[in-house]
Amino acid sequence: MSTIGVGQSGFVALIPLIADRVGLGPGAIGFAVALGSLAFLVAAPIWGHRGERIGRARLMRRLGLVALASHLAVIAVMAVPPAPPLAALGALCAARFAYGVAGAGMMPTAQAWIAGTTAPEARPAALARLSAGLGTGRILGSLAAIASPLHPLAPFALMAASTASVALVPRSAAPAGPAGSAATAQPQPPLSLRDLWPVIAIGFLLTVCFGQIQVTLGPFLQVVLNTTPADATATTGWLLALVAIAMIATQMLVVPRLRLGPHGSVVAGAATVCAGTAAILASGTVWEIAAGLALAGAGTALATPGYTAWLTGRVERAAQGRATGWLASAHVGGQGIGALTGGLAFELWPALPFLDCAIIAGLVALIAAWMGRARRHTPRGQSG
Template sequence: MKKANFLSLLFAVMFLVMSGFGIIIPVLPFLAEEVGATPTQLGLLMATYSLMQLLFAPFWGQMSDRYGRKPILFIGIAGLSLSFFLFAVSKTLTMLFIARIIGGMLSAATIPTAMAYVADVTTPQERGKAMGAIGAATGLGFIFGPAIGGIFSKINLHIPFFISGTLSAVTACLVLLFLKESLTKEKQPATLKTKEPIWYILKGPLLFLYLLQWLITFSLAGLEATFAYYAAKRAELYSSQLGYIFMIMGLASAIVQGGLIGKLIQKFGEGRVIQGGIVVSAVGFALILFVHNFLTAAIFLSIFGIGNGVIRPCVSSLVTKHISSGQGRATGLLSSFDSLGRIIGPPIAGQMFTTMIELPYLAGIVLSCFALILYHVFAKQLQQVSS
């Protein structure tokens, strides 16, 4: 099987995984309510998953460097399937927390291992485009999954979890049967023979790329947590309309990641695309302040989504290009920085919104400026190391 076929299979795998994950998004709050969870307990239930991802993504990335990408990717998807089936049969809040913890711990293997797989099978010139394609698959899964979940939840709240579990189980079988191992013994990183801690990666210029990714995710998570309330107050938009708005935003982002990012990187390089994405994101944050109806919300949020969407693939590409060895360790750590942003972004943005409804988006502009500074520090330090 050719490299392009393996990447296509990986694209399909990530789309199916994220579709399965997305199916439960609109359903989980109602299932939690059914077993007697309070809003605070629901928040803890949501945060538990991100916390497990934060703690375990570097571990699984390192395991993929040691034992190969295929078995770790299989563990991640099979673990996700198990957690969905546990959700489907859960009748107590304790069971929901157990399912969420298991899902977070095991599924933390999925994204960093997929990114490391891409780094294994692509040249530096191809990498940004391939990372963008995987990002597009992830985004499309999050678009279609919630729509499917919303439809089947009308029949029974437990059905979407059975669907997600089955979809993930089928995907795990696809990985086991058809995905070829990308990490040969010759490619195994030299770091396996050393006792370097994983945090050693952060000693050099890459620290500033990781911090940049954290800021970008932090501001995105803050927007996702508050925009529904903001749109309701500013434009009287509610759940069904917001669903369409986020779908339009996701499609715009996925189209750019899947179709244009390769050409942009080829013409400008990852660094300029990252800087352009940050600027476009900042413009999107500013425009959100002027939302007054469905059309402006869809357009302005899509502008933000396009800018935000090109940053992660380019950061992933640069990290894997500039790490001397251990792609899994590097991508796992990057996933942890993402999770950290998703854990602390929503509560801080919520507090800002309570103070002043425009504050999360004004803060997003400021954070975008800091992200630009971080990129320039990274580039300057990298130049000094190289010279």
């Protein structure tokens, strides 16, 4: 999953270089990024379904080739003499659209693969390691920009090389059905969104929280710390890096040692997000804000594999790819809604986005606890 993270954060970090080389403004390049996000939103459920039919290993390798082609297209745009702005924009949009389509398939396919090959009690830890790989890739993608002084195309070559990790996908993996390739001839089990939407809604709401924090953190620091835009930007950078490290450490070191189960992980994670954002509201120094952010990041890292395991446990194995595809779309939608609502809330009151997050995360913790309690009191065979 690191290759997805590299392509996501690496391209964003290199926007100034791309703008300088191809003669496009940040707004035009931002449109290409948004188009890639839209492709991810639409394609994730589709790829989840296809992975169940043609085999997850085969689909992962094919999507890796699509991701590689998208990186090579960007390199071509950067390498040739300056093209007409419309042509350059079209090429970048096509490349990011292709990358969004590829990334949309890799994540839910890998999640469903893990869910179908691990025991329910081991599933949250396995999914946490997958999320840690994505987070590590995002950090590496941002660091790829450091290679730009060596050659303007060096970061893009590193991003393209990251797709080689897809070659490590085992070739022996069978399609999701119980009879290997014969499963493609069997009818697909029904997938009821009515049974899944409560868990998908939990993932959506927690992602809205994270989106609000990301988009308003810089302006919030500028107001609370009474600092300049440049200092606030630099502080935001290292604080977000700290959050990423806290999330990876939680996913790799904490989640595998916990025995909370999917429901317990969601409750504990959402409660931790609530505590972290509440701590930010009470903070007056950058170090107090850093502690609150790290706590909120750790809570997100704890809750995400929990509700993913919870979701996959509510459907048959052959439908897990479609379920995780819908969850991936909910994540992308949550990021977008979080950015929009966070910006609007900040205009009303700089601390309002963080208060929103504390309230939402607290409600999610209560709802997840109630759902877990109701499930324990439901006769076996009637629970989802």
